[in-house]
Every structure is written in structure tokens, then in C-alpha cells.
Amino acid sequence: MSLDELRCEIDEADKAILEAIEKRMDVARRIGEYKRNIGKPVYDMEREQAKLDTLEEAAGAESRPYIRELYTKIFELTRSHEDKPIFGVLGRSLPHSYSPMIHHLLTDEYTYGIIEREPEDIDKLFEDKIYGGFNVTIPYKKEAALRCDVLSDEAKATGAVNAVVFASDGKTYGYNTDIYGFEYMLKSNGIEVDGRKCLVLGTGGASVAISYALNELGASEVQFCSRTGDINYDNVYSKCSDTAVVVNCTPVGMYPEVDGKPLSLEGFKAVEAYAEIIYNPAVTRLMEEAMSMGLKVAGGLSMLVAQAYKASCFFRGEKTFEEKADSSKIIDGITNILTGSMKNITFIGMPGSGKTSLGRYIAKITGREFIDLDEEYLKEYGVKPSETIKNEGEDAFRQKETEVVKKILPQSGKVVSCGGGVVTREVNKFYLKCNSKIVYVERPLDSLDNKDRPLSASEGAKKLYEERKDKYESWSDVRLFIDAKESKYEFLGEAEEKLRSEGIL
Helix, strand or coil, X not given: CCHHHHHHHHHHHHHHHHHHHHHHHXXXXXXXXXXXXXCCCCCCHHHHHHHXXXXXHHCCCCCHHHHHHHHHHHHHHHHHHHHCCEEEEEECCCCCCCHHHHHHHHCCCCEEEEEECCHHHHHHHHHHCCCCEEEECCCCXXXXXXXXCEECHHHHHHXXXXXXXXXXXXXEEEECCHHHHXXXXXXXXXXXXXXXXXXXXXXXXXXXXXXXXXXXCCCCEEEEECCCCCCCCCCHHHHCCCCCEEEECCCCCCCCCCCCCCCCHHHCCCCCEEEECCCCCCCCHHHHHHHHCCCEEECCHHHHXXXXXXXXXXXXXXXXXXXXXXXXXXXXXXHHHHHHHHCEEEEEECCCCCHXXXXXXXXXXXXXXXXXXXXXXXXXXXXXXXHHHHHHCHXXXXXXXXXXXXXXXXXXXXXXXXXXXXXXXXXXXHHHHCCEEEEEEECCHHHCCCCXXXXXXXXXXXXXXXXXXXXXXXXXXXXXXXXXXCCXXXXXXXXXXXXXXXXXX
């Protein structure tokens, strides 16, 4: 076995260890939370000693001499983790939330988790004060405001609270940090509101905070469009034709229904900017339209991080909030980390260029799920792409391939290898770009593997390359040129190094 292969083995072992530590700390936090809820002490030294004995007995021969020392440190860190103040995000159903990740990136002064409660449990949550406080999401923002002793000016004005703090003075404080988050999102993307007419799409709970923020920023007028309001999607272009800033507060276009658009921006003759509170996918259909029109555009991820940043300041004991010299650096840094985590790493390029091998390798070292679109095609239709091309023709295959692309690419945090001809249909471009960093794997034509590649065999790799190269280049975020290599490990090693230098990994 070569040194490269041995290093791959140890990399896999380290990945498994990191995953196990993350899981252990997550469970430790939940154990600490559970113990506080039932009034049981966090520490149990007798159980820890018994556990050390058991682990030492169960350890393998090479690791046994180090197990007691190693786990003594792990238990020490676990106790520290369990003993920290607990905060979280309150909602009725939160199958997935980025809030724990954001808060753990913001600080290690407290732990942060998910707090799911039914409406009848809200009073007890406020009475018991097991937590130091929590963020609040739909549908409890107004309910939280009613249960706070002291409300910030923004919370009073909107009647909604998205951050609750149980303070040491015995009072319950309520804040609305969504307003700061939205204002930060606009400013960080260069969107000016002062003196401009603004149109808010939707009249739900989020629109109240957005309207407050727009007025605070000096909007000359804020109008609202809804399906049944005085301004609706039938008359909005005539009533709001001079709108300068459009803000989408509806869920239209959110994953998984990524093809949705509440309206078209082309009907507003004076429009300068478009913003929305959606952050998944990273680029919605309406954002795509806005960018094609040359408008200033803002997506909701920086708002999510900025509102969490302000809430975190209150969680850490600040009574009033003031931006600090490094506030923007912190918010933007975490936004970039989340963007990298949420976006797929998607490989495009010629058939046989090594996309699948590279995708599997990158998935392994990053801990992401790997998806090969050709394999997904087989799962979906029961035949390989090559069989469909042979029996039904390329056009039939491309139409079916698009359905697979549409299903897979709007997902988040995957590593995806696309078929070589995915760029031949313009309809695929949005699905690839909406939630992916696209990497073009560029190889010398004479190094391509053309096994089971009917189009390469019948038309020739050079002809296909000439037809597709412009789109490979224009659709991609990164061009990854790797020359012919003696071994797969050389190819993968150079590709990893270049992807790291490009900030993809």
C-alpha cells in the first residue's frame, strides 16, 4: 500500500472521529438541557468513573494505553459544554434550522439548540425559565411579545418578538432583531431606500418588520401587494409602476418549489433593486431575473446571520445594542461560511474527465453526500443514459435528464457530478446555478475515458468539446484544469489542492 493510500485511510479515520465528537457534544448539550428540565444535577462523577473502566476494557490493543487519558479530557470538556447557559430557537416544528450553527459560530459562551413546543406549552416555557432565552420564529412571535415584561422600541412598534432574554433582574425582555437584520442586508448589498418608493410583496408577519425598517431608512412610500389586497398581482403594475425597490416577503420561490415567481420585475419602469428574505435556494427565479436586468440584489442569508448576531449580543448580557468595529466582519464571515456549507459543489465537464471520481473523493473528505446524476437517472427511469440515447435518441434523454437535474440540484450541501451534456439545455442553467458552486473539470481530450459514452464514440470527443466548451466556461464559477496524470491519486491530489486555493473547500 502506498503512502498516499495510507494517508487517505487516516483522513477517513479523522473524519469519523470529528463526526463522532460533534455528535457527542450535541448529545451532551441535550442531556444537560434534559437534566435541567427535570431538576437533576448535571454532573455524575460515579457514572463517569464506571464509564472510563468500561471504555478501557472495550478498547483495542493499540489504543488501550491512551483511552483513560483521552476520555478523561473528553469528559472534562463535555461537562463544561453541558454546564454552559442554554439558548435556542423556539418554533412549533423546526425540522431543520441554521440557527444553532450560526450561534455556535458566533460564540462559545453558551450552547444553542432547537426548542419545539405546541401552543399550550408556551406559558410553561416562559414560567420555568430553564433557558437563558431564545430566538422565536413563526408562529410564536406575537405570543412571545405578550409574555415579555419589557419590549424594545422595535418590538413595541411591530408587536412581534424574535429574541427573548430571561435577565438576572427577574424580568423577561423581548427584542425584534429582524429589523436590524433586514437593514444590514440592504446596506451590505448597496441597496438605497432613502427617498424611494418601495413595494413589499406579501402581508404576513415578516412584512411588518420589513415595513418598519424601510420607513426607518427613509423610504418615501411603502406599499404592499398581496393576492386579495387593494394592490394585488393583477393591478400592481399600474398602481406601483414607479416603484424603485421591491422586497419579497412571501415564500414563493423557496426550496423545494424553486420555479415559483410572485411576479415579474420588468413591469416596474423605475425599479433599481430587488431584495428578499428567502435564503434557500441562494438564487431564486426572481433574483435571477433581477440580476439579468442589472438591478442591485440581496438574498436573505445575511439577514438571517445579522439578526442572530444582534440577538447573541442580548443573550450575552448586553442591555442595549451598538454596532462594533468588527460587527460587519463577523456577520460577513459567518454568512460566507454558511454559503459554503449550504451550496452544492457541482462538477461539470466532458464525459470521462474524472468528474465522478473527483466528486466521490471530495464528498469523502468533506463529509457531504455524493450524487452522480447518471446514477440518479438510472434510479429514476430504470435504464442508463446510454440506453435511452441508443433506444430513444438524444432529445428524449435530454428532456428526462432535465427532470433529474430539477430534482437534485436545488438541494443543499451535496457534491454533484453532472453528465457531460448537461450544459446543452439552457433550462438546466438555473437549476445548476441556484444552489451550487460550479466547477468545470477541464482535461486534455486524449486523457478522457470514453467507455460507455455513446455520443463521444459516435460524434467524437473533439466535436462535442467544441460544441460545449463555451457553456462549460460561462456556467462555471471555477475552471479546474488538470493535465494527464500517472495515477488517480495524483489527479485527486492536485484537484484538491486547487479547489482549496480557489476557496471551494
